Amino acid sequence: xxxxxxxxxxxxxxxxxxxxxxxxxxxxxxxxxxxxxxxxxxxxxxxxxxxxxxxxxxxxxxxxxxxxxxxxxxxxxxxxxxxxxxxxxxxxxxxxxxxxxxxxxxxxxxxxxxxxxxxxxxxxxxxxxxxxxxxxxxxxxxxxxxxxxxxxxxxxxxxxxxxxxxxxxxxxxxxxxxxxxxxxxxxxxxxxxxxxxxxxxxxxxxxxxxxxxxxxxxxxxxxxxxxxxxxxxxxxxxxxxxxxxxxxxxxxxxxxxxxxxxxxxxxxxxxxxxxxxxxxxxx
Amino acid sequence: xxxxxxxxxxxxxxxxxxxxxxxxxxxxxxxxxxxxxxxxxxxxxxxxxxxxxxxxxxxxxxxxxxxxxxxxxxxxxxxxxxxxxxxxxxxxxxxxxxxxxxxxxxxxxxxxxxxxxxxxxxxxxxxxxxxxxxxxxxxxxxxxxxxxxxxxxxxxxxxxxxxxxxxxxxxxxxxxxxxxxxxxxxxxxxxxxxxxxxxxxxxxxxxxxxxxxxxxxxxxxxxxxxxxxxxxxxxxxxxxxxxxxxxxxxxxxxxxxxxxxxxxxxxxxxxxxxxxxxxx
Numbered sequence: 375x376x377x378x379x380x381x382x383x384x385x386x387x388x389x390x391x392x393x394x395x396x397x398x399x400x401x402x403x404x405x406x407x408x409x410x411x412x413x414x415x416x417x418x419x420x421x422x423x424x425x426x427x428x429x430x431x432x433x434x435x436x437x438x439x440x441x442x443x444x445x446x447x448x449x450x451x452x453x454x455x456x457x458x459x460x461x462x463x464x465x466x467x468x469x470x471x472x473x474x475x476x477x478x479x480x481x482x483x484x485x486x487x488x489x490x491x492x493x494x495x496x497x498x499x500x501x502x503x504x505x506x507x508x509x510x511x512x513x514x515x516x517x518x519x520x521x522x523x524x525x526x527x528x529x530x531x532x533x534x535x536x537x538x539x540x541x542x543x544x545x546x547x548x549x550x551x552x553x554x555x556x557x558x559x560x561x562x563x564x565x566x567x568x569x570x571x572x573x574x575x576x577x578x579x580x581x582x583x584x585x586x587x588x589x590x591x592x593x594x595x596x597x598x599x600x601x602x603x604x605x606x607x608x609x610x611x612x613x614x615x616x617x618x619x620x621x622x623x624x625x626x627x628x629x630x631x632x633x634x635x636x637x638x639x640x641x642x643x644x645x646x647x648x649x650x651x652x653x654x655x656x657x
Numbered sequence: 658x659x660x661x662x663x664x665x666x667x668x669x670x671x672x673x674x675x676x677x678x679x680x681x682x683x684x685x686x687x688x689x690x691x692x693x694x695x696x697x698x699x700x701x702x703x704x705x706x707x708x709x710x711x712x713x714x715x716x717x718x719x720x721x722x723x724x725x726x727x728x729x730x731x732x733x734x735x736x737x738x739x740x741x742x743x744x745x746x747x748x749x750x751x752x753x754x755x756x757x758x759x760x761x762x763x764x765x766x767x768x769x770x771x772x773x774x775x776x777x778x779x780x781x782x783x784x785x786x787x788x789x790x791x792x793x794x795x796x797x798x799x800x801x802x803x804x805x806x807x808x809x810x811x812x813x814x815x816x817x818x819x820x821x822x823x824x825x826x827x828x829x830x831x832x833x834x835x836x837x838x839x840x841x842x843x844x845x846x847x848x849x850x851x852x853x854x855x856x857x858x859x860x861x862x863x864x865x866x867x868x869x870x871x872x873x874x875x876x877x878x879x880x881x882x883x884x885x886x887x888x889x890x891x892x893x894x895x896x897x898x899x900x901x902x903x904x905x906x907x908x909x910x911x912x913x914x915x916x917x918x919x920x921x922x923x924x925x926x927x928x929x930x931x932x933x934x935x936x937x
Contacts, residue, residue, distance in 0.1 A: 426852075433859050441862045445873050446726050568706065575713065582721040592725060 391643065397493045404492055408500025412475065416504055431511045435463065438587070448588045452620045453531045457523065460516045462586035464509050465613040469548045469606060470577050471505025476556035477573060480564040494650050498560040502553065532617045541616030544609035544628075551605060551635045557642030561649045584610055589621065602627045605634040671923035677773040684772055688763065688780025692755060695762060696784070712795065715743055718867065728868045731900035733811050734803050738894070740796050742866035745893045748789050749828040749886060750857050752782040756836030757853055760844040775926055778836045782829070813899045820903070821896030824889045831885060831915045837922030841929045865890055869901055885911045 398405070417423045442448045443455030450458035479498030480487070487494070524530050563569040584606045585593070593601050601607050608627040615623035715736075722728045723735030730738035759781035760767075760774070767774070800812050843849040864886045865873070873881055881887055888904055888911045895903050 430855055433855075434862075437859045437862050440877075441867075442726075444877065445868055446722070446728055448726055571706065575709075579714070579717045582717065588726060 394493065394495070394647070398495060398499075401493050401496055405496045405500055408496060409503030412501045412504035413507060416507060427507065428511060431508045432515065435460065435512065435515065442587050449592065451589060451591075451618070453618055454523065457516075457519060457531055458589075458614075458618065459587060460512060460519065461614050461617055462610060463512050464516065465545055465548050465610045466581060466584065466586045466606075467509040467512055468506065468545050469552045470581070471508045472502040472549060472552040473505070473555055473559070474573065474577060475505040476502035476552065477559040477563045477569070479556070480560045484564070495557070495646060498556045499553070502549075502556060505552075506549075531619075533619075535616075537616040539616070541613045544613040544616070547609045547628075547631060547635060548606065548613075551609075551631075551638065554635060554638035554642040557639075557646040561646060580604075580606070586610060589614075591622065602630070605631040605638075607631075671920060671927055674773060674775045674923055674927045678776050678779060681772055681776050684776055685780045685783060688759075688777060689783030692759070692762065692781045693784045708791065712791075715740060715792075715795075722867045729872045731869045731871065731894075731898075733898055733900055737796075737799055737803055737811060737898070738869070738900075739867065740792070740799055741894050741897055742864075742890050744789060744792050744796060745825060745828050745890045746861060746864060746866050746886070747792065748785070748825055749832045749889075750861070751785040751788060752829060753832040753836055753839070754850070754853065754857070755781045755785055756832065757839040757843045757850060759836070760840045761850075764844075775837075775923070778833065778840050782833070782836075811898055813897060817896040817899060819896070821893045824893035824896060827912060827915055828886070828889050828893075830919055831889070834915060834919040834922040837919075837926040841926060860884075860886065863887070869894075871901060882907050885914060 416427050439456045439459040443450070443459065448455065476498040479501040480494065482501070483497050486492075487497075520530065520532055559569060559573060563573070581587075583601065584604055585601065590598065590601065590607070590611050602624070608624065608631040611621070611623045612628050615621045719736045719739050723730065723739065728735065756778035759777040762781070763777050766772070766777075804810050804812075839849055839853060843853075863881065863884055865881075870878065870881065870887060870891050882904065888907045891901050892903060892908055895901050
C-alpha cells in the first residue's frame with residue numbers, strides 16, 4: 375500500500391521580474407480586453423459619445439494657443455505659435471493621459487480584484503491605453519494643420535528627416551516614464567483617495583515647469599539646468615527639435631532622462647510587487 | 658360629516674422657494690459641514706487640503722506666468738494682481754463645482770426629512786467661503802507686505818472697495834444661478850461634473866485672471882468682454898487697486914444678465930425638483 379500523496383498548497387511560481395513579465399505576456403489577451411474596455415469607457419454614458427472625446431481634446435487646444443500665443447505672446451521661433459503649441463502637446467499628453475488614467479487602474483477595478491485572478495499590473499496598463507487616445511487625436515490635428523499651412527503659407531513646417539526618429543524615441547521614453555510612475559500611483563490611489571487630487575495638481579503644474587507651451591530658450595541660461603533636471607524636459611525638447619526647425623536640444627540631458635526613467639521603473643516595479651502581496655487584500 | 662383630504666404635489670414659485678430657503682437657513686451650516694466632511698473623507702492629508710488647495714497653485718502660477726512668460730499686471734506686483742483675480746475666480750468656480758454636486762451628494766437626506774431642495778446648492782457653497790476667506794487673508798497680508806516694501810499703498814481706500822465687494826457677490830450669484838441648472842442635471846448624470854470641470858478649465862484661460870484685459874489684442878477684446886466673468890474680475894481689480902478700467906456699460910449688462918439668469922434658474926429648479934425627487 376502506497377503512501378497517500380502529500381498536498382502542498384503554495385503560491386504559483388510567479389516570483390521574479392522575468393516570471394512576472396512572462397505572466398503578463400501569457401495574459402496578453404486580457405490586457406487587450408481591458409484596453410479596449412478603457413477606451414470604450416471614455417465615451418460611455420455621455421450623451422455626446424465620441425464627439426465629446428474630440429471636443430474635450432480640441433477645446434483646450436484652440437483656447438490655449440489663443441491665450442498663450444496671442445495674449446501672452448509667447449515666442450515660438452520660426453513657426454506659427456499654434457504649430458509650436460501642438461508640437462509640445464503631443465509628448466505632454468503622452469505623459470499626462472496615461473499617468474492620470476493608469477493611476478485609476480486598481481481603484482476602479484476594486485470589485486474585479488476580489489473575484490478573479492489577473493496579473494495586477496494588467497489593470498493600470500490597460501487603463502493607460504485610454505490615455506493615448508488624446509495624443510492620437512492631437513496628432514491628427516497636427517497633420518491637418520501642417521497641410522493647412524502648406525496650402526495657405528506654401529511651406530511645410532515639418533520636413534522628413536532622420537531627426538524624426540529622435541521624436542519617436544522621445545514619445546516612447548515619455549510613455550515609459552508615465553508607466554513607471556503609474557506603478558506607484560495606482561497603488562497609492564487605491565489606498566488613499568487624495569492621491570487623485572494631489573496627482574491632478576502635480577501634473578497641472580508639472581506641465582508649466584516643462585517647456586511645453588514655451589521654448590526652453592525663454593528660460594534664463596543660468597537656471598536652465600534646473601528646468602532640465604525635470605526628466606520630462608529633455609524628451610519634450612527633443613521631440614520638438616526632431617520636428618521643427620531652429621530649436622535646440624541636448625543629448626546629454628536626454629541620456630539623463632533615460633537614466634531617471636530606468637531608475638523610476640526599477641523603483642516602481644519593486645514597489646508594485648511588494649504592495650501586491652501585502653495590500654491587495656485590503657483595498 | 659367626514660373631512661376630505663387632498664394630497665397633491667406643490668409647485669412653489671420661484672420666490673416662494675427663496676422664502677422657504679430663508680426659513681430653513683439654520684440647515685445651511687449642517688449641509689456645509691456635511692459637504693466638507695464628505696469631501697475629505699478617506700484622504701491622508703485631510704483638512705490640510707483646505708490650505709494646500711488654494712495657496713500652492715497661486716504661488717506656482719505667479720512664478721510661471723509673471724516671472725517666465727512675463728504676463729502684464731497693469732503696473733502692480735504680479736503676485737498681487739494674480740491673487741486678486743484668483744479670489745474672484747475661485748468664488749465662482751469652486752462654489753459652482755460644489756453646488757453642482759449638492760443634490761447628488763445629499764440624496765439620502767432628501768428621502769429622510771423635508772427641507773426645501775434649493776437649500777442644498779446654497780448650503781454646499783458655504784465650504785468655499787472658508788476657502789475664499791483664507792485667500793482674502795493672504796491678499797491682505799500681501800498688500801501689507803508690498804506696501805511696506807515699496808512704500809506705496811496699493812489698496813484703494815475709497816468707494817471702490819464697495820464695487821469690489823459687489824463684484825464678489827455677483828460672481829457668487831452667477832455661480833448659484835448656473836448651479837440651479839447643473840445640480841439638477843448632475844443628479845442623474847455624473848458626467849456633468851467632469852464636463853463642468855473641463856469647461857471651467859477653458860473658461861479660466863479666457864477670463865483675465867492670469868493677464869489683464871488690456872493685454873488682449875484690440876481685435877479680440879470685444880468678444881472676450883461678452884464673458885461675464887471677465888467683466889466681474891476686471892471690476893474687482895479696478896475696485897480694489899484702481900487698475901484697469903470700469904466697463905460701466907458691460908457691467909450693467911452683466912449684472913442684469915446675472916439676475917435674469919438667477920430668476921430663470923430658480924424657476925427651473927422649482928419646477929424640476931418635484932419631478933426629480935419623484936423619480937428616484
